[in-house]
Every structure is written in structure tokens, then in C-alpha cells.
Amino acid sequence: xxxxxxxxxxxxxxxxxxxxxxxxxxxxxxxxxxxxxxxxxxxxxxxxxxxxxxxxxxxxxxxxxxxxxxxxxxxxxxxxxxxxxxxxxxxxxxxxxxxxxxxxxxxxxxxxxxxxxxxxxxxxxxxxxxxxxxxxxxxxxxxxxxxxxxxxxxxxxxxxxxxxxxxxxxxxxxxxxxxxxxxxxxxxxxxxxxxxxxxxxxxxxxxxxxxxxxxxxxxxxxxxxxxxxxxxxxxxxxxxxxxxxxxxxxxxxxxxxxxxxxxxxxxxxxxxxxxxxxxxxxxxxxxxxxxxxxxxxxxxxxxxxxxxxxxxxxxxxxxxxxxxxxxxxxxxxxxxxxxxxxxxxxxxxxxxxxxxx
Amino acid sequence: xxxxxxxxxxxxxxxxxxxxxxxxxxxxxxxxxxxxxxxxxxxxxxxxxxxxxxxxxxxxxxxxxxxxxxxxxxxxxxxxxxxxxxxxxxxxxxxxxxxxxxxx
Amino acid sequence: xxxxxxxxxxxxxxxxxxxxxxxxxxxxxxxxxxxxxxxxxxxxxxxxxxxxxxxxxxxxxxxxxxxxxxxxxxxxxxxxxxxxxxxxxxxxxxxxxxxxxxxxxxxxxxxxxxxxxxxxxxxxxxxxxxxxxxxxxxxxxxxxxxxxxxxxxxxxxxxxxxxxxxxxxxxxxxxxxxxxxxxxxxxxxxxxxxxxxxxxxxxxxxxxxxxxxxxxxxxxxxxxxxxxxxxxxxxxxxxxxxxxxxxxxxxxxxxxxxxxxxxxxxxxxxxxxxxxxxxxxxxxxxxxxxxxxxxxxxxxxxxxxxxxxxxxxxxxxxxxxxxxxxxxxxxxxxxxxxxxxxxxxxxxxxxxxxxxxxxxxxxxxxxxxxxxxxxxxxxxxxxxxxxxxxxxxxxxxxxxxxxxxxxx
Numbered sequence: 001x002x003x004x005x006x007x008x009x010x011x012x013x014x015x016x017x018x019x020x021x022x023x024x025x026x027x028x029x030x031x032x033x034x035x036x037x038x039x040x041x042x043x044x045x046x047x048x049x050x051x052x053x054x055x056x057x058x059x060x061x062x063x064x065x066x067x068x069x070x071x072x073x074x075x076x077x078x079x080x081x082x083x084x085x086x087x088x089x090x091x092x093x094x095x096x097x098x099x100x101x102x103x104x105x106x107x108x109x110x111x112x113x114x115x116x117x118x119x120x121x122x123x124x125x126x127x128x129x130x131x132x133x134x135x136x137x138x139x140x141x142x143x144x145x146x147x148x149x150x151x152x153x154x155x156x157x158x159x160x161x162x163x164x165x166x167x168x169x170x171x172x173x174x175x176x177x178x179x180x181x182x183x184x185x186x187x188x189x190x191x192x193x194x195x196x197x198x199x200x201x202x203x204x205x206x207x208x209x210x211x212x213x214x215x216x217x218x219x220x221x222x223x224x225x226x227x228x229x230x231x232x233x234x235x236x237x238x239x240x241x242x243x244x245x246x247x248x249x250x251x252x253x254x255x256x257x258x259x260x261x262x263x264x265x266x267x268x269x270x271x272x273x274x275x276x277x278x279x280x281x282x283x284x285x286x287x288x289x290x291x292x293x294x295x296x297x298x299x300x301x302x303x304x305x306x307x308x309x310x311x312x313x314x315x316x317x318x319x320x321x322x323x324x325x326x327x328x329x330x331x332x333x334x335x336x337x338x339x340x341x342x343x344x345x346x347x348x349x350x351x352x353x354x355x356x357x
Numbered sequence: 358x359x360x361x362x363x364x365x366x367x368x369x370x371x372x373x374x375x376x377x378x379x380x381x382x383x384x385x386x387x388x389x390x391x392x393x394x395x396x397x398x399x400x401x402x403x404x405x406x407x408x409x410x411x412x413x414x415x416x417x418x419x420x421x422x423x424x425x426x427x428x429x430x431x432x433x434x435x436x437x438x439x440x441x442x443x444x445x446x447x448x449x450x451x452x453x454x455x456x457x458x459x460x461x
Numbered sequence: 462x463x464x465x466x467x468x469x470x471x472x473x474x475x476x477x478x479x480x481x482x483x484x485x486x487x488x489x490x491x492x493x494x495x496x497x498x499x500x501x502x503x504x505x506x507x508x509x510x511x512x513x514x515x516x517x518x519x520x521x522x523x524x525x526x527x528x529x530x531x532x533x534x535x536x537x538x539x540x541x542x543x544x545x546x547x548x549x550x551x552x553x554x555x556x557x558x559x560x561x562x563x564x565x566x567x568x569x570x571x572x573x574x575x576x577x578x579x580x581x582x583x584x585x586x587x588x589x590x591x592x593x594x595x596x597x598x599x600x601x602x603x604x605x606x607x608x609x610x611x612x613x614x615x616x617x618x619x620x621x622x623x624x625x626x627x628x629x630x631x632x633x634x635x636x637x638x639x640x641x642x643x644x645x646x647x648x649x650x651x652x653x654x655x656x657x658x659x660x661x662x663x664x665x666x667x668x669x670x671x672x673x674x675x676x677x678x679x680x681x682x683x684x685x686x687x688x689x690x691x692x693x694x695x696x697x698x699x700x701x702x703x704x705x706x707x708x709x710x711x712x713x714x715x716x717x718x719x720x721x722x723x724x725x726x727x728x729x730x731x732x733x734x735x736x737x738x739x740x741x742x743x744x745x746x747x748x749x750x751x752x753x754x755x756x757x758x759x760x761x762x763x764x765x766x767x768x769x770x771x772x773x774x775x776x777x778x779x780x781x782x783x784x785x786x787x788x789x790x791x792x793x794x795x796x797x798x799x800x801x802x803x804x805x806x807x808x809x810x811x812x813x814x815x816x817x818x819x820x821x822x823x824x825x826x827x828x829x830x831x832x833x834x835x836x837x838x839x840x841x842x843x844x845x846x847x848x849x850x851x852x853x854x855x856x857x858x859x860x861x862x863x864x865x866x867x868x869x
Contacts, residue, residue: 003597005604015604022525023597024504029544031562260504260545373864411832413839413864422835423788425754425779438483438757439509 006335008144008257010153012189017145020258025143031261032290033309035302040291043298043305046107050297054277055115058096062088066231073227082230082239087278089231090167090240093119094248095280095296101131104295105280121209124174124237126181128202132193138292142257142265148189152253154335156328161249167241171234178213181206243278247271250320251285254327256338262289264341268303268313269320286310311341360461364397367454375419375430377410380460385447386410387456388430390417395449396430397458403435403442470567471496472767473558475548475707476574477595479753480736482507482529483760484572489538491768498541498566500548500558503595506530511753513599514623515783518606519630526596551711553729570731570767573708573719574760577701577737577751582615586677590697593620605694608632613682613692615674617644619782621698622657626784629664636667636690638682643670648795650813652803653828660785701751703738716740718749723773725763733767735759741774744794752780777845779838786830792842793824802856804837812837820850840864 009016020026065085072078099105100116120127133148140146152161163169180187184203186194194202213233220228229235250269259265263286271283282288284299287306294302303313314320323339330337364378370389377400378385384400386409398419402409407423414420419430426440433444448459472495474484481499488497501507508526516523535542547561557567579592591602602624606612612628614621617639629635637644645654661668673685682690703718714720714728718740725733725741736756740749750756758776765772781790798815805811810829817823825841827834840863844851851866 003601005601018524019600022600023595024506024544028504029546034563408832411835413836420839422832422839424781425839438486438754 004258004336007155008153008335010144010150012145012148012192014145020140020143020145025258025260026140026146028140028260030141030290031263033306035291035305039305040294043291043294043302045298046104046295047297048107048111050295051105051111051115054280055111057277058088058092069231070227073230085231086236086240087243088240089122089236090238091242091244091247092278092280093123094244095278095282097123097125097130098134098282099280099296101134102292104293121212122237124171124178124234126177126202127205128198129177129181129186129190129194132195132198136193138289141262141289142252142255142259144257148193150257151248151251152328152331154257154331155333156331158328158332161328164249165242165245167238167245170241171238174237175234178206178210182210243275246317247275247279247283249324250314250317251282253320253324254331254339255341261343262286263310263343267320268310269317270313270315271317275317311343359459361450361457361459364456364458367395367451367456370395370456373414373416375410375412375414377408378458383460384408385458385460386419386430387449387458388414388419390431394431395451395456397447397449398428398430398433399445402426402428402440403444404440409444470556470569471498472570472572473498473500473566473568474572474574475500475558476572476576476736476738477501477503477505477507478510478574478576478736478756479507479529480574480576480756480760480763481572483757484574484735484764485530485538485540486534487761487764488768491764491770493768495569496541497539498543498568500543500546500560500566502545502547504545505596506532506535506542506544508596509753510595513596514593514620515627517596517599518603518624518627524603548707551707551732553711553732556731568731570733572760572763572767573727573732573734573738574736574756575704575707575738577703579620579697580700580702582674582677582697582699584674584676586679587697589677589679590615590695592697593624594701602627602694602696606631606633609634610693611636611691612694612696613638613690614696614698615682616698616700617641617668617670618647618698618700619645620701621696622661622784623782624696624698625661625666626664629661629666630785634667635665636669636692637661638669638672638674638684638690640673641671644668648791649789650795650801650815650826652813653789653811653826656809656811656828657784657787657789660787664785701737703740703749705738708732708734708738716747720747723775724766724771725759725774726766733763735763743774743778744797746794748778748794750778750780752778754779775846777842779842787828788831788834789826789828790834790838791824791826792838793822793845795824795826798823802853804857804859806837806859807833810834812841814841814851814856816853820853821848822851837863840867843867 065081069078069081069085096115096119100112103112106112137147137149142150181202216228216232250267252266255265266286266289268286269283281296281299284303287299287302327339362380364387370376370387372389373391375386375388378387386398386400388396400409402421404426407421409419409421411422412420417429417431418427420427424439427436428444433446435441435443450457472488474481485497485499505526507529509529549559549561551558557565559565579594581587582590606628610633612633613636614625615638617637625635625637643654644658675683675685677695680692682692682695705715705719708719709715719727719734719738721727721734721739721741723742725735727734737751740747755778762772762774777793779792795815798817800816802814810833812827812834814822815824822844825838827838855861855866
């Protein structure tokens, strides 16, 4: 007999939230690969160089793709440029939001903050609220009732997943919460993790965003053109979301819930350099979760260090989806199913016997 | 603030024994030691909120009837497993045949 | 080569219950200054288990586990706690344990307090029955105990009956099935088990006694007499077996538990055991107890000997169970006292003293509402410890305080 009651309650205030706290799944001791502290410290060292380089390329890509899109608009030639622009707007912002949210992308704080706020605006995530929700995602990764960022809840709602590729649900929620926050309120769930003193900031940011969005719409009406809303606001956020969802689903999709080992609930997938630029190396996801303070540009090195203690990575996005799709389909009917990963015993000797003296 | 409450008659408590005394929604335990002194503590064990008055008094020790938590009732000190939280004590005075406790 | 390890290795405790918690506290209370490492398979610090079948299910305010060591105690005792870690093996030659994450911990002395695990039903479909061991099980049972649901408890022992009482309090339709001729066959006198039985009947529980199980399905229990009992949830409370695998794999002697001497020392002088997993010598007999207070006392004995204080375990066994408003307590070893003296302290309460042929008191069993028999059993326990031969007339007469028997 199963040890939990299905369907699970994914809300932060529900039955499984209480369960997780009661049985010690919250703020628990997680497995950490026995990488020497010195090595981790070296990998954690922050620098500005890689992120400045990436950010300059990033800005330039926005200008180039937007420029060509505007230039060719409304001819069909504009479509590939809109597609590329959309991916920058709706997908690359996810990883920028993520990495700058951790404060690890740049060494210099204000640079992190600037990129963080730009990314938040584009991907329509309230900067304060999501910072806290992501903190939770790291403390209590894929713990039902504790992790507010479980992308695919079971049983799988297949249309929800497909809609997710165009950020349908999320954008709807984002617009709704934009109005709620602008009105000076938070949802019940947000109240559980957004500290008191941060709340006024949430409201202020929402009001500024609302003004920007309304100005863009006003401009579109004034110009009698779709161009402004195709370039700024919910639309590019939606038509460009698919890449981040494509990569994002590989992070935890189909894997176990309520396990205290990132090797069992997260997935590292090998990806090409273009994807890794958009995704800022978050394909090294087991590594990122085990040592979240290691900057994105150091993750390939961390991956090498951790190899002796992890399971082999998925070789490609396609390889990952080969196991994800059947698992998600099976979870439509059987919410208790998860891809089982077994760690060979002794895969991770933490303490080597102390050498003879 | 001092608030002396008339709790019971001296003879209500046998020597080396305890009784329960309820006052204003609170419950206390009143002890009479083998050397004929009176003491008062909170009435419930700090372990699982059981009435100590049902427990056994041996010298200066009251033992909770439920899980054998032991306290020195003269000081309130917890004396080992399963209790680790001390018992609150209250001043007691005897006037004539009456026992008063100060619950403030 | 082991020099460096030896100087750093300290006390290592495996387990997550009362004995483990108590051992940590007692080590420091005895001024032990070295390292203490506590390894538990659970993700919680050691917590109190008696409420798991009772308050943690029925009392909304008491759902959360009661930690025996909280974070601040752990910090003040300087215990290195490893939670959610399974001990894979003991290497007795180099005095180390290996955890499932590969980590190796060296010990000077090792205490095994691994507890007991519920027995599984081995009839066909036995996997449909839930069992209770840890707080996870409690949370699941609580979710299953919805008003009006059919709960079938297999086994009329303490855990089964306490769960039946909890389910009944929550408004479930409860059936208890016991294969033996009566409930609480092991260790509880018939007169007392009768009072418990009646309390269950009074609460509307259906008691099916003396009937076996032939098989289980997901929503029914089939009895050997052909009856089929409908069940939304089936629970097996058919006893527990000591968790001895780790010790057995390491080659320690196993005898109804990890075999210890009266010092709670196993067949390896550097390894000790305490609590439900351990059997030990008491009054020249090998016994194993699944009892909360004994776990504390065994841990205290083990710790004293781990520190070289040479202490013999002599504590009188003591046990309690709460069902409905009844509280049952048993002290000593009733089976050593064939002659019974009854005392009725108050109406509805009953205490039985178990006397040896020579008049020595060996055990006492009592039941009553609330704390009606707490004092009687406590005094009896002290008399048992003294090997006293109390006056039978005083024992039987509720107007005469028992305490007088302790004097002289």
C-alpha cells in the first residue's frame, strides 16, 4: 500500500504541506557530494567577466533580432526574427532571473540586480515574490506542499503541460497577480513566504510594471500597430516561452517527489552551446541544486568534479524526453509513478579512510 | 502583586501527600511534606499535562502518575526523564488551620 | 595506522527513538566530553513514539511529533546528528560504521538503538494492511481515519487496540479481529483485558475474537470462517520484531533481539544495544521489552557501561497503554507470580498483584479511568524492586494506603 494519499495536495497551506513539516521533509539534511571544501570554495568564487560578456551578447541579440523584426514587419520575413526575439524575451530571461536571483551571476551586486529586474519584467515574475519562492524550491526541492515551483503536478494534466510551452497558465496567473499586487495585496500562499518588510516593495514594483504595460498598449493604439505589444509585454513572454519550458521540464520532470537527494529528483542533461547560452548552464541541474552558490559559468567544472558521485547525465534533450514523456503519460493514470533512479551503493564515499602516518 | 488565596484546610492534605486545587481556571497541586511543611506548584506535569495530584509523594519528590516524571515539589526542579521542564512553584503560608497560596 | 582515527573516534548512536535520545543526554550528564554522533534513518530528530497511536492521530493540537531532542538541545549537547541516513554496515575490526551515502564513522563505543519493526501479515494480500512504526505512518493513518470509514484492525494487542480506540474517537466504524481466544493475551491478565474489551464494545467497536484471517483484498478482510469484512483501511497490529539486521550482518549474537548481558553490552565488548531491539538479562532471564520507560533505563545502563562505570541493569519493567478514557499500567514480570491478589482502588478500577509462591511480589497490573491506578502501580513497582513480601490483607484492602508497605 502506498504511504501517501493521492491525489497529493500541492498547495503551500494544505494537507501535504503539514505532512512534510511533520515528518521532517522540510529543511531536511540533503545528500551532498563529498567535494573537498577548498574545491567548492574555489568554484564558488564569483566574477563579473563571464556574465558581462554574456550580457553584452544578450543585449546585442535583443537589438539585432528586434531590429530585423521591426524592419521586415509585417512581411513573413519578420517571423524568424520574432521567433528568435521571443526566445530571448520569454526564455533566456528565465535563466537570467534565476541566476541573478541567486546573486551568483555577477560578482558586483548592482549588475545582478539590474539584469534580475529586466528579466523579471520580461518573464512577468514579481521580483520579490519569486525570490522567496525560489529560496523554498532550493530548501525543499520537489517536496510536495513545500516547494512552490513543482512544474508538473501529478496526475499529469496533459493540456496544462502543452499550454505550458506557451506559458498560457503562468501568464494568466502573472497578469492576475499583477493586479492583486498593484492593489496592495498578496495571496494567502504568498503571505506564507514573503516576509512582512518585503511586502511594500512587491506593491511598488507591480504598480510600475502596470504603468509600463498600459503605456505599451496605449502606444500600440496610438500607432494603430501590433508591433509594440509583439515586442513588449505578455505576448513575447508567451510565444517565446517554449525553449525555457523545453529545457525546464528536463530539470525534474517525471522524477521522484519527496526524496532528499537531488540525484534522485533532478536531472543533468548535456546541451549544445546555443541552448546553454539561453539556459545559462542550468542543464547541470543536479550540480546546481547540490551546490546552488556555484555560479552558472563554473557548473561545467563542478559537473566534472561531481562525476564520481552522480548518475550518468542524459546525453541530450531528446534523450531526456525519451524518459520524460512516457513517465508523464503514465502519471496521468498513476500519480504514484515516478522514474526510479537507483544509486549504486558506495557511489559516494564521503570520508576516505585517513592515510597512515 | 500578591494575591493570597485560601486553598484548603491543613487536614485536607495528609502527611507526605498532595491534593489538587483549582482556582480561576488554573490548577495547582498542594503538598504536605514528611516534616509537615506545605508547598504549592502548578498542578499539571510539564510532560503531558497530567494532574500531579494523582501521583505519589515520596519525601520531597512528586512522581507523575502517567509516565513517572519526577519533580522536587519544594523547588519545582525536574528530576530526570521524561520531564526536563521545571514545575512552577508558588509561595505558601499557613494561618491557623488554613493553607494559603500566592498565585500572582 | 589507526592512531589518528582512534583519537578522534567517539560515541556513535544508531537510532531515532527514546533510547537513542536518552543516550545522548546521559553521555553528557555523565560528563563525557568527546564526540557524540547520532545516526537516524528518519528525517526527524528523535521523537516520542507513544503518542503516535493516540494523541498524534486524534488531537488536532498534538499532531506534530514531540521531539525528544530539539535543535537547541542538540546544539547544547554538541551532538553531531545525521538524519535520513541508513547504516549499511558495521566494521568491527576497524570499529567503524558505513552510511548509505558512503560516509564512514569511527567509534570508540557504538550503541545500537534501532527499535523494532511491525510484523507483516503473511496471508495472501497481506500487503494491503498498513502498519504503524513512525510518524509517517501516523500521518497516513490520520488521513485514513475519516468519519464513517470502515477501519479493520487485525490484532488485539496494544498498538491495534490503541489505533482502534483512536479511529473510533474520530467517528470511524471500527472492527477488531483477534485470532487468539481473547485480546491482550500476552502479558495482560484476563480480568483486565475484559475491562478493555468492554470499553471497546461500549464505544461501538465490533470485536471478532478467536477468528483467523484467510486473505485480504484492497477493501475487504476475509475470515477463516468465511465471513467478509468490508474495509476502507486495514491495519495490522500483530506485534513487532526487533530490528537486528545490522547487528546480525556484523556477526553479533542475536537471541530474540540483539543479545546483551545485564550491562546492555552485546557479544562485541565495544558495541551496546538498548530499547526494543535489545534482549538482555534481568533476574537471570533473557527478556526483551518494547516499553518506553525501559528504553530510557536501558540507555542509561548502556551509557554508564560505555563510559566504564560498570552498571548492572535492574530496573523493574513498566508499561502503560491508554484507550478511550482508560489507562492501563503493568509493572514487573506478572508471569513470575502465579498467585493473584485483587484490589479495587475506586469503582471501575482494578489492580492485580502477582505473587510468587513464597509471597514475594513479582508484578502488578492495573486499569482504571484516568490516573486511578497510577499510585498503586508505582508503589507496587517499588515493592517489586525491593523483593518485598507485602501483607496480602493490605494489598487487597483499598482503605489501607499501600505506601505503608514501603516503610520498614
